[in-house]
Amino acid sequence: SSKWEINRDELEIFEMLGAGCFGTVHKGTWKGRVVAVKMTKENTMSEESFIEEARTMTQLSHDNLVQLYGVVTKTKPLIIVTEFMPYGSLLTYLKRHRARILSKVATLTDMCLQVCSAMVYLEQRGFIHRDLAARNCLVGENQVIKVADFGLARYVLDNEYISSQGAKFPVKWAPPEVLSYTRFSTKSDVWAYGVLMWEIFSGGQMPYDNMRNADVVDYVCHLNKRLEKPNASPEKLYSLMIECWHKDPDPRPSFKEIHKKLSGLLEVGNYPSIS
Numbered sequence: 001s002s003k004w005e006i007n008r009d010e011l012e013i014f015e016m017l018g019a020g021c022f023g024t025v026h027k028g029t030w031k032g033r034v035v036a037v038k039m040t041k042e043n044t045m046s047e048e049s050f051i052e053e054a055r056t057m058t059q060l061s062h063d064n065l066v067q068l069y070g071v072v073t074k075t076k077p078l079i080i081v082t083e084f085m086p087y088g089s090l091l092t093y094l095k096r097h098r099a100r101i102l103s104k105v106a107t108l109t110d111m112c113l114q115v116c117s118a119m120v121y122l123e124q125r126g127f128i129h130r131d132l133a134a135r136n137c138l139v140g141e142n143q144v145i146k147v148a149d150f151g152l153a154r155y156v157l158d159n160e161y162i163s164s165q166g167a168k169f170p171v172k173w174a175p176p177e178v179l180s181y182t183r184f185s186t187k188s189d190v191w192a193y194g195v196l197m198w199e200i201f202s203g204g205q206m207p208y209d210n211m212r213n214a215d216v217v218d219y220v221c222h223l224n225k226r227l228e229k230p231n232a233s234p235e236k237l238y239s240l241m242i243e244c245w246h247k248d249p250d251p252r253p254s255f256k257e258i259h260k261k262l263s264g265l266l267e268v269g270n271y272p273s274i275s
């Protein structure tokens, strides 16, 4: 069988970690390794197309990407086995530790850099995430941040999530060209990354507060307005966010360029707290 096919009886399944959009996710073990196990629910995912792509996705490997180990396809339900991240989603982590981390600009910048490193890796491979946000990043030991569920948006069957008018479509993380023509690209990931930077420097606040999706479309696409600078964000970092939110995709920086600028900001002198 294919290398990324996992034998169902090699898996042990323990407590539930949460409910994702494809069903429940549990903690488990596989070959002596602690893993996360997605037990997919019927009719939530286009399974055949995902199984075809699984081969490619298991070959994506980076310190800041949640590793896909393999899939159980010989039995139902389809099971997706990935690396386990002990501290859950970055969004939950930001909200829980808000007070402490908002005072540490170097920590916030480092979190942005870790996500950026994963996105440079995906950019180089022409792999588009399609739903980059703090809720889709996970936290491990020593504040390691890893990007999760990259590319899986292509396999969601729920129309509420697929349609840009749907209640579950990530409007607040989408650029104009995605809202108008659902044209996804690395440059639409860059826009989402700008919003993710805003989430990090806002300690997990909801972008555009409690504005409704339709109002955000108007605010961003017609009034050409943008999220305001989070208090914890230095001016130079906010300028980087603004560059990610250029209304046209091409002038937005590449993840490579963003990484270069962010690393420069982390050098001593910008943040005296690093000594």
Ligand SMILES: Cn1cc(-c2ccnc(-n3ncc4cc(C(C)(C)C)cc(F)c4c3=O)c2CO)cc(Nc2ccncn2)c1=O
Binding pocket: 017, 018, 019, 020, 021, 022, 024, 025, 036, 038, 066, 082, 083, 084, 085, 086, 087, 088, 089, 131, 135, 136, 138, 148, 149, 152, 153, 154, 156
């Ligand atoms: C790997 N992993 C996944 C999860 C976990 C749990 C529940 N739902 C999810 N989610 N969350 C979001 C999600 C989103 C998608 C899009 C297609 C991009 C829309 C597709 C998914 F398949 C998921 C999913 O499965 C995850 C994310 O895949 C939690 C972990 N860890 C912990 C630790 C402590 N407490 C809670 N979770 C962990 O290590």
